[in-house]
Amino acid sequence: MDSRTRALAEVASIPRDEGGPVFREPWEAQAFALAVALHERGLFTWSEWAETLGAEIARAGPGAPAADYYHHWLAALETLVVARGAATRETLAERREAWDRAAHATPHGEPILLCNDPLHGTGR
């Protein structure tokens, strides 16, 4: 069983149909891929992943819509990445702002690149 199949088996609540996981938006698939890649890299085990994701889901409470599943997934990714020292909350927040500035500075129809951030390379 490869690691992805194992992940799908262990992380039981992944939205799926008979053909495998389903994503409602591209970013969900991207977040899914990040978790798979980080696991393959050994940043965390699937049981650590399931525990962190479970905590995020529990924090949202029983009334949280099922559609929020990948919001919890993304929050769990951030938590584990910070816990493993791969980034800090601050660098994540700063980088998020940089992407936002880059998107706003990018004409529609062109790829959004981080170097389009007007503050890119100004000493951060």
Add this chain to the structure above:
Amino acid sequence: MGHTHHDDHHHDHDHDHDHSELSETALRVRALESILTEKGLVDPAALDLIVETYETRVGPRNGARVVARAWSDPAYLERLRRDATAAIAELGYTGRQGEHIVAVENTADEHNLVVCTLCSCYPWSVLGLPPVWYKSPPYRSRAVIDPRGVLAEFGLTLASDTRIRVWDSTAEVRYLVIPRRPSGTQGWSEEQLADLVTRDSMIGTGLARDPAEAAA
């Protein structure tokens, strides 16, 4: 560094949608991905490979159902022509970005082709994840300059008198191509018809499948 407010940069242009916009979650995913890439913890090419596996798994086959309904129900087709966003919502398919969808219909003398480099500018609520080639710079630039050549590369050769219209998606407007209904499908159910509607046929880089070939 606090919250960044963009208010003072905003002038009230009538066309203030000339820049790109990423959703909150997309920004956070990009932040993670770019930092982890710099640290050598992930490889973007490997991520693409994982995502590609699921390319057809994003969103159910909504678009095909829309097309099959339009082929089967003239009143629905009429509503789709008038207001595709509302007609698609009738079937329960809505995007969360509030984007507007316009249906463009292929006819005997006109073929439609959709283009845009940004994955956010793709009617994913009906078509799922954009294929990798759709996002590639060569496709985007060449689809506009040489649509006939691009279609030929997809194995689609149109009659020389067929007009090709290229639709460049914007942040607000996404296009869904309604391919022509294949002949020999009289009396087919919507379910059967939907099986003939490929993703590429709804982008315009392909046609609906031939019923004989589909049966094979």
